[in-house]
Amino acid sequence: MTQVAKIIYTITDEAPALATYSFLPIVEAFSKPANVVIETRDISLSGRILAVFSEYLTDEQKVSDDLAYLGALATAPDANIIKLPNVSASMPQLTAAISELQEKGYKIPSYPEEPVTDEEKVAKAKYDKIKGSAVNPVLREGNSDRRAPKAVKEYARKHPHSMGAWSADSKSHVATMSEGDFYGSEKSVVVEKATSVKITFVGADGSEKILKEKTALKDGEIIDSSVMSLSKLKSFLAKEVADAKEKDLLFSIHLKATMMKVSDPILFGAAVSVYFKDVFEKHAAVFDQLNVNPNNGVGDLLIKLESLDAAKKAEILADIDAVYAKNPALAMVNSDKGITNLHVPSDVIIDASMPAAIRTSGQMWGPDGKGKDTKYVIPDRCYSGIYQVVIDFCKKNGALNPVTMGSVSNVGLMAQAAEEYGSHDKTFQMSAAGKVVVTDESGVVLMEQAVEAGDIFRMCQTKDLPIQDWVKLAVNRAKATGTPAIFWLDKNRAHDAQIIAKVNKYLLNHDTAGLDIRIMTPMEATQFSLERIVQGLDTISVTGNVLRDYNTDLFPILEVGTSAKMLSIVPLMNGGGLFETGAGGSAPKHVQQFLEEGYLRWDSLGEFLALAPSYEHLSNTFGNPKAQVLADTLDEATGKFLDNDKSPARKVGQIDNRGSHFYLALYWAQALAAQDKDAELKAIFTPIAAELTANEAKIDAELIGSQGKPQDTGGYYKPDFEKASAAMRPSATFNAILAKI
Numbered sequence: 001m002t003q004v005a006k007i008i009y010t011i012t013d014e015a016p017a018l019a020t021y022s023f024l025p026i027v028e029a030f031s032k033p034a035n036v037v038i039e040t041r042d043i044s045l046s047g048r049i050l051a052v053f054s055e056y057l058t059d060e061q062k063v064s065d066d067l068a069y070l071g072a073l074a075t076a077p078d079a080n081i082i083k084l085p086n087v088s089a090s091m092p093q094l095t096a097a098i099s100e101l102q103e104k105g106y107k108i109p110s111y112p113e114e115p116v117t118d119e120e121k122v123a124k125a126k127y128d129k130i131k132g133s134a135v136n137p138v139l140r141e142g143n144s145d146r147r148a149p150k151a152v153k154e155y156a157r158k159h160p161h162s163m164g165a166w167s168a169d170s171k172s173h174v175a176t177m178s179e180g181d182f183y184g185s186e187k188s189v190v191v192e193k194a195t196s197v198k199i200t201f202v203g204a205d206g207s208e209k210i211l212k213e214k215t216a217l218k219d220g221e222i223i224d225s226s227v228m229s230l231s232k233l234k235s236f237l238a239k240e241v242a243d244a245k246e247k248d249l250l251f252s253i254h255l256k257a258t259m260m261k262v263s264d265p266i267l268f269g270a271a272v273s274v275y276f277k278d279v280f281e282k283h284a285a286v287f288d289q290l291n292v293n294p295n296n297g298v299g300d301l302l303i304k305l306e307s308l309d310a311a312k313k314a315e316i317l318a319d320i321d322a323v324y325a326k327n328p329a330l331a332m333v334n335s336d337k338g339i340t341n342l343h344v345p346s347d348v349i350i351d352a353s354m355p356a357a358i359r360t361s362g363q364m365w366g367p368d369g370k371g372k373d374t375k376y377v378i379p380d381r382c383y384s385g386i387y388q389v390v391i392d393f394c395k396k397n398g399a400l401n402p403v404t405m406g407s408v409s410n411v412g413l414m415a416q417a418a419e420e421y422g423s424h425d426k427t428f429q430m431s432a433a434g435k436v437v438v439t440d441e442s443g444v445v446l447m448e449q450a451v452e453a454g455d456i457f458r459m460c461q462t463k464d465l466p467i468q469d470w471v472k473l474a475v476n477r478a479k480a481t482g483t484p485a486i487f488w489l490d491k492n493r494a495h496d497a498q499i500i501a502k503v504n505k506y507l508l509n510h511d512t513a514g515l516d517i518r519i520m521t522p523m524e525a526t527q528f529s530l531e532r533i534v535q536g537l538d539t540i541s542v543t544g545n546v547l548r549d550y551n552t553d554l555f556p557i558l559e560v561g562t563s564a565k566m567l568s569i570v571p572l573m574n575g576g577g578l579f580e581t582g583a584g585g586s587a588p589k590h591v592q593q594f595l596e597e598g599y600l601r602w603d604s605l606g607e608f609l610a611l612a613p614s615y616e617h618l619s620n621t622f623g624n625p626k627a628q629v630l631a632d633t634l635d636e637a638t639g640k641f642l643d644n645d646k647s648p649a650r651k652v653g654q655i656d657n658r659g660s661h662f663y664l665a666l667y668w669a670q671a672l673a674a675q676d677k678d679a680e681l682k683a684i685f686t687p688i689a690a691e692l693t694a695n696e697a698k699i700d701a702e703l704i705g706s707q708g709k710p711q712d713t714g715g716y717y718k719p720d721f722e723k724a725s726a727a728m729r730p731s732a733t734f735n736a737i738l739a740k741i
């Protein structure tokens with residue numbers, strides 16, 4: 001164990017990174033008198049790019065590989081990490097970040113789309129590792145416990161967010177495949193003893209190609225394989241495009257192209273190429289020349305058209321317009337700017353996009369900027385059914401009511417890259433027909449899947465110790481709350497059947513007398529939880545990694561308006577603590593608003609909620625009672641913050657993120673001044689609280705006064721520290737008081 005009681009605060013991207021310029025100085029100031037050191041580690045997209053391309057940089061430009069450091073730390077017993085959301089980059093985000101860094105004088109290579117030289121091949125491999133959800137799987141050496149704290153739930157009951165009314169004859173629905181998907185093809189095996197497996201493609205002509213030489217497996221590990229048929233996917237999509245047109249619905253597709261960085265961009269690209277079939281067929285030669293890849297969306301296509309001569313460009317744009325006229329209208333991401341659901345693969349991320357639509361009467365926005373019933377295309381059947389159950393429930397019972405509804409918390413199996421979210425290095429698109437074979441060390445065939453050219457083969461791993469830990473966490477939460485805990489598992493899925501056997505086995509290790517623990521299919525569990533929710537009753541959802549992600553946006557967005565207000569704890573399996581903030585992402589829309597209007601809507605409640613258990617954990621691991629005082633007073637301050645409604649509003653002239661930080665600091669200092677557990681902290685914070693209280697109106701005026709004009713942070717993916725700090729800390733009075741601590 002190291003001697004210094006240390007919390008690592010992560011530097012990330014977009015809105016949470018901006019918030020950090022204002023909030024971190026407060027955290028540092030309040031921690032210092034309690035002998036708690038706050039260190040930062042940069043896991044932003046730009047930081048991660050620079051860390052792995054050192055050889056292209058000058059000595060001054062080189063940075064340390066903080067993600068590697070944190071990955072190792074996460075397995076240490078004294079780890080204490082506050083993890084803010086970071087960008088899980090899609091291709092368009094990655095290329096934008098690379099360009100920004102190049103413009104700033106970093107001589108890193110561009111993304112080699114078609115690498116030829118060895119150097120290009122290495123660069124592409126490095127970028128592909130940075131792409132997508134590259135941070136969370138590294139840090140998540142534990143399972144997840146996410147819930148809306150009582151104070152947050154009470155706040156929502158007192159200040160209910162808007163909920164769009166539901167009509168019984170809403171035509172909105174989920175469209176999902178009936179065959180040829182991952183669900184339909186899944187095979188699963190448990191290896192009793194540690195071994196390693198090889199994944200090989202065997203062509204119809206008998207030729208062999210090793211897809212992955214070696215994947216190490218531990219005792220009792222579950223492995224699965226499944227296939228998405230590209231031809232069945234495309235015919236399904238074509239049928240749904242036609243059906244949306246006939247039923248006069250908006251067409252939308254909901255995927256997780258960030259976290260599922262290999263498979264889902266291909267699914268997204270299939271939707272783009274099916275919807276815009278006429279354009280892609282007619283202009284195939286030009287698109288080939290321009291390196292157009294439908295997986296990167298229409299946005300990327302439009303950028304590439306810029307390099308054509310005016311006549312050719314006009315012709316293609318006219319053909320695109322003809323497609324819009326012929327096909328159903330697309331759901332919009334931003335109707336003012338003409339950005340559709342098919343523009344950017346990372347603009348529509350299922351965990352946030354589906355609940356947002358359900359909250360808005362089951363509608364999305366059409367090209368005319370008006371809400372309209374929508375077809376929600378979620379190709380694979382594994383989890384799509386839960387959203388249809390919620391839609392049916394709202395059609396029958398009307399919108400849920402935040403004032404009276406209960407809560408669905410989550411205990412999620414996540415540790416050690418569990419299930420689909422760890423499958424990237426074992427996911428491949430097939431270039432020819434044949435079969436994919438998974439063999440163990442002794443050459444025994446464990447699984448075999450038939451494939452056609454274009455199909456996606458995927459293998460997942462789920463380790464046994466994380467499953468044991470997850471079952472334990474579920475039992476502990478059920479005991480602590482007296483609430484039913486439902487395992488969302490479908491015995492008809494090969495993978496889930498293996499998990500069910502392990503759950504039944506490991507539940508026997510615990511005293512479950514008097515607890516209500518059940519196993520239901522995801523669709524049954526959704527129905528059961530909703531029936532309870534409308535009676536004001538709580539239910540724990542105990543789920544695998546994907547449903548952990550989906551449920552921790554779905555229920556919070558309906559219950560408390562946003563997943564930003566979630567407590568999100570990851571008890572690391574080796575004893576450390578990872579405290580994630582909220583359950584949502586990096587809210588790119590908020591950055592745009594800040595740059596244009598000087599108003600930052602990001603709600604840091606997730607950061608406040610994460611920090612308290614982090615201090616508490618630190619107090620326990622390092623025997624530092626002052627840290628416990630910080631935790632208790634921070635909780636008190638957060639309660640008062642909610643009572644007094646000091647979260648950011650939405651518009652210029654009202655309190656924003658920076659104002660919310662001031663109020664938290666004010667209430668925190670007041671709570672530290674009022675407590676009697678630690679005389680030293682009381683003495684330090686009494687004058688600070690008095691000064692903050694006396695200057696409340698002045699500070700508030702300085703903060704509000706800075707709003708309403710464009711801001712310069714010196715960069716999007718790599719802001720300039722001085723400029724961003726100045727923009728985020730505009731109250732000289734507040735800064736001067738903080739400096740006195």
Ligand SMILES: NC(=O)C1=CN([C@@H]2O[C@H](COP(=O)(O)OP(=O)(O)OC[C@H]3O[C@@H](n4cnc5c(N)ncnc54)[C@H](OP(=O)(O)O)[C@@H]3O)[C@@H](O)[C@H]2O)C=CC1
Pocket residue numbers: 084085086087088089136258346347348349352353562563564582583584585586587588589590601602603604606
């Ligand atoms: N843990 C992580 O690291 C995660 C990272 N991401 C990444 O975030 C980026 C954007 O993803 P996206 O799906 O758009 O998700 P976001 O959560 O960033 O945005 C969706 C919407 O959620 C609301 N929201 C989320 N957090 C807050 C907050 N703290 N305060 C106020 N509102 C909030 C806003 O909604 P409204 O406008 O309705 O108020 C926002 O526009 C992607 O790059 C993605 O990879 C996504 C999820 C998790």
Ligand SMILES: O=C(O)CCC(=O)C(=O)O
Pocket residue numbers: 088132133134136137258259351548549552583584
């Ligand atoms: O890692 C990511 O890309 C997103 C994570 C996420 O959405 C979640 O854990 O809720």
Ligand SMILES: [Mg+2]
Pocket residue numbers: 351549550552553583584
């Ligand atoms: Mg999520």
